[in-house]
Amino acid sequence: MKKFNVAVVGVGAVGVEMLRILKERKFPVGKLKVFARSERDIYVDKDSYHVLKVDHHGFKNIDIALFAGTEGEKGAAVTYASSAIKQGAVVIDNGADFRMEKDVPLVVPEVNPKDIKKHKGIISNPNCSTIQMVVALAPIQKRLGLKRIIVCSYQAASGAGRSAVKELMAQSKAVLDGKTVKPDALPQQIAFNVFPHIGGFQKESYTSEEWKTVKETHKIFHDDKIKVTATCVRVPVATGHSEAVYIETKKAMSVSKLQNLLSKSAGIEVVDDPKNGKYPLPINAEGKDAVYVGRIRKDPFVKNAYWLWVVSDNLRKGAALNAIQIAELLIK
Amino acid sequence: MKKFNVAVVGVGAVGVEMLRILKERKFPVGKLKVFARSERDIYVDKDSYHVLKVDHHGFKNIDIALFAGTEGEKGAAVTYASSAIKQGAVVIDNGADFRMEKDVPLVVPEVNPKDIKKHKGIISNPNCSTIQMVVALAPIQKRLGLKRIIVCSYQAASGAGRSAVKELMAQSKAVLDGKTVKPDALPQQIAFNVFPHIGGFQKESYTSEEWKTVKETHKIFHDDKIKVTATCVRVPVATGHSEAVYIETKKAMSVSKLQNLLSKSAGIEVVDDPKNGKYPLPINAEGKDAVYVGRIRKDPFVKNAYWLWVVSDNLRKGAALNAIQIAELLIK
Numbered sequence: 001m002k003k004f005n006v007a008v009v010g011v012g013a014v015g016v017e018m019l020r021i022l023k024e025r026k027f028p029v030g031k032l033k034v035f036a037r038s039e040r041d042i043y044v045d046k047d048s049y050h051v052l053k054v055d056h057h058g059f060k061n062i063d064i065a066l067f068a069g070t071e072g073e074k075g076a077a078v079t080y081a082s083s084a085i086k087q088g089a090v091v092i093d094n095g096a097d098f099r100m101e102k103d104v105p106l107v108v109p110e111v112n113p114k115d116i117k118k119h120k121g122i123i124s125n126p127n128c129s130t131i132q133m134v135v136a137l138a139p140i141q142k143r144l145g146l147k148r149i150i151v152c153s154y155q156a157a158s159g160a161g162r163s164a165v166k167e168l169m170a171q172s173k174a175v176l177d178g179k180t181v182k183p184d185a186l187p188q189q190i191a192f193n194v195f196p197h198i199g200g201f202q203k204e205s206y207t208s209e210e211w212k213t214v215k216e217t218h219k220i221f222h223d224d225k226i227k228v229t230a231t232c233v234r235v236p237v238a239t240g241h242s243e244a245v246y247i248e249t250k251k252a253m254s255v256s257k258l259q260n261l262l263s264k265s266a267g268i269e270v271v272d273d274p275k276n277g278k279y280p281l282p283i284n285a286e287g288k289d290a291v292y293v294g295r296i297r298k299d300p301f302v303k304n305a306y307w308l309w310v311v312s313d314n315l316r317k318g319a320a321l322n323a324i325q326i327a328e329l330l331i332k
Numbered sequence: 333m334k335k336f337n338v339a340v341v342g343v344g345a346v347g348v349e350m351l352r353i354l355k356e357r358k359f360p361v362g363k364l365k366v367f368a369r370s371e372r373d374i375y376v377d378k379d380s381y382h383v384l385k386v387d388h389h390g391f392k393n394i395d396i397a398l399f400a401g402t403e404g405e406k407g408a409a410v411t412y413a414s415s416a417i418k419q420g421a422v423v424i425d426n427g428a429d430f431r432m433e434k435d436v437p438l439v440v441p442e443v444n445p446k447d448i449k450k451h452k453g454i455i456s457n458p459n460c461s462t463i464q465m466v467v468a469l470a471p472i473q474k475r476l477g478l479k480r481i482i483v484c485s486y487q488a489a490s491g492a493g494r495s496a497v498k499e500l501m502a503q504s505k506a507v508l509d510g511k512t513v514k515p516d517a518l519p520q521q522i523a524f525n526v527f528p529h530i531g532g533f534q535k536e537s538y539t540s541e542e543w544k545t546v547k548e549t550h551k552i553f554h555d556d557k558i559k560v561t562a563t564c565v566r567v568p569v570a571t572g573h574s575e576a577v578y579i580e581t582k583k584a585m586s587v588s589k590l591q592n593l594l595s596k597s598a599g600i601e602v603v604d605d606p607k608n609g610k611y612p613l614p615i616n617a618e619g620k621d622a623v624y625v626g627r628i629r630k631d632p633f634v635k636n637a638y639w640l641w642v643v644s645d646n647l648r649k650g651a652a653l654n655a656i657q658i659a660e661l662l663i664k
Binding site: 148150152154168169172173176187188189192193194195196197201204205206207227228229231233235236237238242244246255274275277279281282283294295296297298299300301302305307309 | 505527539565576611628
């Protein structure tokens with residue numbers, strides 16, 4: 001079996017998950033190089049990795065360079081992707097910097113795998129909250145057609161990186177101890193609180209996270225006529241994004257057929273037996289690969305309108321796993 | 333000034349808040365009787381109250397009987413309201429049992445104060461998540477007309493009573509200590525988790541909480557043509573419900589005019605300067621009276637469609653305060 005030399009750039013929450021998933025899925029790795037801002041040794045589970053300081057010359061003989069991306073600032077791909085490409089690598093970037101560029105495919109393997117072929121050296125991984133939503137909606141888009149998507153998110157701290165999870169835990173302990181807390185990694189207190197502020201505030205008073213949900217969905221579905229709108233909210237959960245997704249479709253389908261359609265679709269696990277307490281939960285999604293969908297129901301008052309409750313591990317399907325699935329497509 | 337004899341039935345989270353607010357607002361209380369399942373003395377802040385065991389004969393000479401209601405089961409009003417009325421009291425019930433009855437006004441004083449006049453002995457207080465939403469939407473309903481409401485809630489543990497708050501805190505501590513936890517007062521783990529399950533599952537796979545949002549909104553606005561739909565979610569917050577409310581209106585208004593309209597409306601405080609980190613937060617709403625509204629914005633793709641982020645203290649405006657405002661209307 002052919003092997004591929006792989007670089008992972010970044011060893012934050014997503015980079016570490018990339019190392020874990022490469023191993024779990026037995027990706028045919030020849031030589032593995034791990035890069036970050038500074039040289040050091042790290043442990044992931046029981047495996048040690050020697051991390052090199054990233055520079056422009058490190059990508060010689062690398063076939064696939066996985067950039068973990070950075071929350072809230074420019075990712076390393078902005079600086080190093082062109083060097084990696086020049087040295088022969090294909091870049092798969094989890095950062096937000098190239099996603100909307102015309103020549104850069106934005107790929108979710110269950111949804112738009114063919115887009116990968118159009119790449120000119122960089123393939124972008126969509127935003128975490130977009131990925132799980134489009135996986136859940138792709139079968140519906142194909143069979144019924146989507147007219148509108150109105151989504152409210154319940155996003156975990158780890159979407160803002162490892163420091164945000166530490167802050168959630170440290171703040172929670174402080175609040176329980178009756179101490180006052182001050183936000184640092186996140187814009188507001190995250191312990192025992194929620195806030196509608198992920199990313200920066202932009203046009204129309206949408207956050208960057210909310211715009212990503214709109215624009216990335218349009219690009220992945222190749223349809224900018226779908227009326228997408230979002231409110232993105234951070235909640236005190238460590239890992240696992242949840243979304244209440246309201247859709248209007250062109251054609252109708254019964255709820256039971258919809259459950260059946262989704263349960264047979266790639267990447268989706270339907271958990272929808274609410275009377276027995278079965279619906280997706282972030283604490284159950286952590287560490288898992290699937291996009292979990294439940295609470296599938298019709299709006300009794302609006303034709304062809306449905307609710308879905310969509311939960312997935314934002315570090316895995318929402319980031320590292322999706323990137324490695326792109327790499328798997330690439331080497332096929 | 334005329335004084336009124338008041339009974340408070342129930343000394344859970346809402347009952348205690350009723351005692352606190354009667355005092356804070358200097359309600360002209362003559363004799364105060366406090367009832368619960370068992371006789372005991374309780375302290376609220378620095379005041380002690382002697383609690384009597386509730387029975388059918390305790391409402392003699394009571395003018396106003398405030399029933400705190402019970403989450404998830406029949407409230408005491410089911411058993412005792414008729415006795416209280418026979419003995420001459422007007423019942424203001426925070427429980428869900430009578431809200432949809434034809435002869436029972438369902439009142440939010442800022443929204444439909446005149447409905448109070450139609451009472452036949454019982455006036456119902458709406459559900460917490462409905463109250464804050466209709467306060468925020470009433471000025472819009474009046475000026476623009478409402479066609480649709482699509483709401484996702486982020487509801488605090490205290491909505492399920494004091495035991496749920498204790499569970500949130502105890503579970504959070506246990507998780508931080510690396511222990512496994514088991515839900516008891518709430519249907520799922522609440523620490524570092526969210527779940528779309530408030531109340532029981534009913535018709536169309538909606539929860540009772542979701543149906544309340546639909547039906548109570550129709551009754552309060554006297555308009556069952558408004559297409560209301562909801563996903564109600566419990567989040568690990570102690571007190572303060574948040575709601576991402578998406579609306580479609582009949583007429584249009586600019587965002588700045590909408591901000592202005594709401595900021596001049598009764599019961600609302602607009603907190604909407606997101607670039608400076610100002611938007612409503614549950615931790616800031618706790619213990620306050622206002623319904624806080626922020627993140628007011630247009631859907632760029634849909635005519636006459638807007639988002640609001642609505643936060644309020646579910647024990648105060650969502651329950652005890654609203655009930656006492658009804659009592660204030662009653663004695664005017």
